[in-house]
Amino acid sequence: MNVTELPFKLMLEPTAFKSFQATKRIVRRLSDMQAYFRDKDAVDEILANSDRMLYEFLEIEGEENQSLSFGMTTIFPGTIGNEFHMTKGHFHTLEEDGPEIYVTLQGQGKLILLSRAGQEQVLDMEVGSISYILAGWAHRTVNVGQEDLVFLSIWPGQVGHDYASIAERGGFPKLIVPGENGPVAIENSTFSRCEEEV
Numbered sequence: 001m002n003v004t005e006l007p008f009k010l011m012l013e014p015t016a017f018k019s020f021q022a023t024k025r026i027v028r029r030l031s032d033m034q035a036y037f038r039d040k041d042a043v044d045e046i047l048a049n050s051d052r053m054l055y056e057f058l059e060i061e062g063e064e065n066q067s068l069s070f071g072m073t074t075i076f077p078g079t080i081g082n083e084f085h086m087t088k089g090h091f092h093t094l095e096e097d098g099p100e101i102y103v104t105l106q107g108q109g110k111l112i113l114l115s116r117a118g119q120e121q122v123l124d125m126e127v128g129s130i131s132y133i134l135a136g137w138a139h140r141t142v143n144v145g146q147e148d149l150v151f152l153s154i155w156p157g158q159v160g161h162d163y164a165s166i167a168e169r170g171g172f173p174k175l176i177v178p179g180e181n182g183p184v185a186i187e188n189s190t191f192s193r194c195e196e197e198v
């Protein structure tokens with residue numbers, strides 16, 4: 001049975017998605033994201049020993065108009081050089097743009113946001129927080145804690161994911177790194193703004 005053919009319920013807890021078959025499971029390892037971290041020596045050193053799993057996400061995809069997709073992401077704790085484990089991050093594709101809601105179920109995170117017009121924001125993610133990502137804002141999540149960061153995401157079913165625009169810009173405007181009193185956002189020197197941006 002395809003789970004999306006019938007109504008169903010899940011509990012709002014970090015293990016909820018383990019209990020049934022999601023339509024898609026994606027695992028991102030360090031080898032998939034070498035170019036995303038700035039400390040290339042640290043990347044090489046870790047890869048020489050093992051191809052670390054950075055995060056996984058399980059999805060139930062709704063592909064048609066007026067459907068909803070939803071998924072559960074787990075980012076495992078750790079750092080590459082001095083950058084915390086993070087997602088690739090993406091814009092929703094321009095033609096099928098749409099907003100998204102994240103609900104944090106476990107751990108501590110930061111949500112880095114960038115609008116197409118060049119506005120930027122960093123929001124804290126903690127257990128019970130709901131983050132509203134406006135249409136047109138790229139989003140990346142970072143696990144800044146010692147345990148798994150687990151969050152639920154809900155977005156319009158027809159929305160596509162544009163990773164290339166992030167790579168072309170050299171990432172997001174901010175990097176999240178450990179500081180003396182907890183995680184801090186610093187400027188990302190490889191980030192380039194488009195000329196038309198404000």
Ligand code: PAN
Nearest residue numbers: 057071073087088089090153155
């Ligand atoms: C999330 C993300 C998920 C993985 O479900 O797709 O957290 O992040 P990346 O897709 O950037 O690798 C979401 O934002 N969906 O739209």
Ligand code: ZN
Nearest residue numbers: 092100139155
């Ligand atoms: Zn998204």
